[in-house]
Amino acid sequence: MKSEAAGDMSAEEFRRYGHMVVDRIARYLEEVERSPVLSRAAPGEIRASLPKAAPRAGEGMHDILADFETKILPGITHWNHPGFMAYFAITGSGPGILGEMLTAGLNVNGMLWRGSPAATELEEVTLDWLRQLMGLPNPLFGEITDTASSSTLYALAAAREFAAINPPEIGTAVRPLRVYASSEAHSSVDKAVMTLGLGAAGIRHIPVDDSFRMRADLLAAAIAEDRAGGARPIAVVGTVGTTGTTAIDPIPEIADICERERLWLHVDASYAGVAAIVPEKRHVLAGVERAHSLVVNPHKWLFVPIDCSVLYTREPDALKAAFSLPLEILRTPEPGVTNLMDYGMSLGRRFRALKLWFVLRYFGEDGLAARLREHMRLAQIVARWAEQSAAFELCAPVEFSTVVFRYNLPGAEPEAANAANAKLLRLVNESGEVFLSGTKIRGVQVLRLTIGNLRTTEQHVLRALELLERTAEDI
């Protein structure tokens, strides 16, 4: 506790509790499998266990850590659990956590180059490494943001600048802007369009084919229709690895249309883009070299602690036009340096490149590829199981580490089948051994099993399938 008038925790005290916290994290990661993956806390339970106001006097770190143990941990859903197979499974990884520790210790703000030259330049270096690992063209401007939502917002703001849209003059006729994405695109595209002020009609969702890929012919038709109707198309968002089924939009065909129509092409590869690190999966990014921008999230499937999203663009000037302002207080004397605050909305920038650097070096290209390959191998086990099982059915092609499937209730009506799958999902998740997510595709309730955790092994996957089979029998 520190109720004196000045100063920080002493170095000695920081050492003592820092070692305790390191040991606690190590033990947590070793033992995480013993806890139920989904927290069993009831709504409001954690809140009710905590005091209603901050303490007057400072408290000891020992007591604070004890409360972390008894009051916070039971309210944690364990994303580190090997049975976490919901949404997109993630892992922070040891080297990533060590990087975050140093980032917190240094506590620099990399808004300007001079705010820490290493923060800006290590970001440039690591993003160039990642660009090479993914086989992307050179040069490509890269920057780290917090999440894909921000990266996509920045990309679409740049697209607006690229189209040289002037703010409308009072009294002139409105010509609304349009962005296109498939009906399977991530909600962050919708949120970005809303935030940019394009309105709910500013995004047009293009239908998908039987494999959940955007229909390029319908994209071309929608653009023509909008132009004829007085709207102004500015950008198309293609997805490599959609959230629902990890489908890959036909990027080369979409790029043809964008080039013909002079539209910005943004590719959302936030989950699946890193698969291109695996040589035999490099093809999943075919055509992406023609995109104006691309988002990929090392905090999703590249073992970097949340948050770390990467936005690449070959049009950094458009990005800069969207976000830079001349400010006297931030004027710096160094010529020719990059001030990353000029390429995004946030002035404050954590030193996120450090953890990415640690992860890329510690695992190395081969180690990363081996892990991604293994996750895709495990997903194929699940896919084969769903295909071969009489009780289950595979519902979408498996390109990466995510499998979409459902339980076939013999002879059931669609609604009853949906209810059975929803019940199966709930019961399996209540087991505490696994956490899967569900979604609806074309009105059909499906289950989704995704692998991205470094602790998930074949044994965990087989156990999940056993649980699914056994639980389904009881329905």
Next chain:
Amino acid sequence: MKSEAAGDMSAEEFRRYGHMVVDRIARYLEEVERSPVLSRAAPGEIRASLPKAAPRAGEGMHDILADFETKILPGITHWNHPGFMAYFAITGSGPGILGEMLTAGLNVNGMLWRGSPAATELEEVTLDWLRQLMGLPNPLFGEITDTASSSTLYALAAAREFAAINPPEIGTAVRPLRVYASSEAHSSVDKAVMTLGLGAAGIRHIPVDDSFRMRADLLAAAIAEDRAGGARPIAVVGTVGTTGTTAIDPIPEIADICERERLWLHVDASYAGVAAIVPEKRHVLAGVERAHSLVVNPHKWLFVPIDCSVLYTREPDALKAAFSLPLEILRTPEPGVTNLMDYGMSLGRRFRALKLWFVLRYFGEDGLAARLREHMRLAQIVARWAEQSAAFELCAPVEFSTVVFRYNLPGAEPEAANAANAKLLRLVNESGEVFLSGTKIRGVQVLRLTIGNLRTTEQHVLRALELLERTAEDI
């Protein structure tokens, strides 16, 4: 190194290097004063010292940490240095760093309540604690964002919803939206307005009085003029603690205007809001209880590691309307819980409440108030010095921990005086002992000394003044 096909760093290896990193951070914080505050790296020097590609095979943590030492640390500008008095000085603090470590270890995404009930509920609890500490009204919805830039963007997006602005229909007459802020408001307001698609004309900067406070009469006149001209005012941003001079806009008068005109009032108190934790400074937030939203950054002057910004609003429904989408994959069975992803742009949400909880508990209300009070006492020493010195001049009232002053070159023309102050700033910063920032107010080059670091003592402040005096003599 970890080139095998699967798995994370072993627990044993994590413990070993984790302890090393903790010891390194402790020593760094103890010894930071021995390094020059501003990095002396030349542009491109750090980049050139690093390999051009990621390694094929994994590397050992020992080597990675050695490179951190020799290649990264020299490129760090030390925001932890007690002589860091530029921009707004910040400190991560021991308990804050410990909180970040656990957040990285848990690696949860708090987008949904079920993603970790403790993440959502601890955010609710800590923000209610902070609300009470600052004397803000109850109830008030709060959420943590990365930076004030995001908080202000969210607030203005909510303001647009609050004004029930429908997306413009094709062919109808344009009626552009307007946001108002003083000429001293932070650039994040401009960036938010640009991002929201209101155009450069979407923000109108209202002139300030002799104390750099927004002129309420000119605000009212600008609103009337814009309405008459066909624009549609939606929001006013008042600032408590401007970036340049830490001026306090007349919030009660601005609130009167906003109520009369039915405009959203957003208050930017990102640096200075926490001063209200000090009982005798509570008055700086007078009128803020009438605002629709407020941003305050615990990562600025409340000893929480970057990033941690807080957005409060009494209109959470408007915020939700701006950002929520119904998504099947994220549908959850718990009734009545708050899913924080519905109140902002980013789907991914780090567990930032943990470090804030650690800091509020470790220092306690009295400990926080004592530290803020001490920083303001030190600023008054600088203010008295500037007032009493023949060679220096105080250029703005000192409300908080930031002092704006300049060197008076006897008999100099304005341009020569500006050049002399710019040179003084450069020379003092080159000393490596302190880092101050400069800015221009009304065309006049000034220096800015700000105190917010837990390691800054009276001795460091006196040394800075000595350096300023001695360097000025040589000019």
